[in-house]
Amino acid sequence: KNQVEQSPQSLIILEGKNCTLQCNYTVSPFSNLRWYKQDTGRGPVSLTIMTFSENTKSNGRYTATLDADTKQSSLHITASQLSDSASYICVVSLFSGGYNKLIFGAGTRLAVHP
Amino acid sequence: GAVVSQHPSRVICKSGTSVKIECRSLDFQATTMFWYRQFPKQSLMLMATSNEGSKATYEQGVEKDKFLINHASLTLSTLTVTSAHPEDSSFYICSASRDRVIDEQFFGPGTRLTVL
Secondary structure, X not given: OOEEEEEOOEEEEXXXXXXXXXXXXXXXXXXXXXXXXXXXXOOOEEEEEEEOOOOEEEEOOEEEEEEOOOOEEEEEEOOOOHHHOEEEEEEEEEEEOOEEEEEEOOOEEEEEEO | XXXXXXXXXXXXXXXXXXXXXXXXXXXXXXXXXXXXXEOOOOOOEEEEEEEOOOOOEEOOOOOOOOEEEEEEEOOEEEEEEOOOOHHHOEEEEEEXXXXXXXXXXXXXXXXXXXXX
C-alpha cells in the first residue's frame, strides 16, 4: 500500500532553535518527493521538490534530504522564526495512469514560541 | 507566477442546498486540476482529477453525483456539492498543473464549507 508517514505529529520549539522533521514512505513507482508548508486555513505552499537522484535541496532556511534506498526524507529548519509555525507535509509522487499522483503524509504541526 | 485562486473562501449553507466552489489559475493555463478535501488535523485527500474538456476521474469512495466537477476552460474548474449535508463540512482545496505529466501542482487557498 502506498503510504507516507511523518513524525513527530507535533512539535514545539523556541524561536531561533533548529528542528528536523521526518518522513518515511512506501510508494512505488516513486517519482519525486515534496515538502509543503501549510498555514492554518490556507492551501499548501511548496518548499522543495526532490527526484530520485537528489540527496539534498535547500530553500532558504529549509533543507530537505532524501535517501531513496531507505525511503526516508527529512526537513531541517534552521534558526526558526515565529512565522514558521504551520503544518509541514511530506508528499510523495508516483507516476500512474499517465499522471503524477500525490500521496500525502498527515503532516507535522510545528509551533514556534517566543 | 503560478497563482491559483478559489472562490468563495468561506461558505455556510443549509442542509439540502447545493454549493459551487470555483478554482482559477490566474497566470497560467491548467490542463489538469485536482480537488482535495481536508478534515481537521488530517491531511489532504484527493477527491478527483479533471482535465479540460473531459470528464473528471473520481477517487474510490467519492460520489460523482454528489460532487460535480466541471473543467470548462484551461483556467477554471468548479466543484459543486449537491444536496449538502453536515458531514460534507470540510476544507476543500484545489490545485492546478500545467501539463498531464505533472511535476508541480499549485494549490489554491482553500474553501471552508460549513453545512448547518
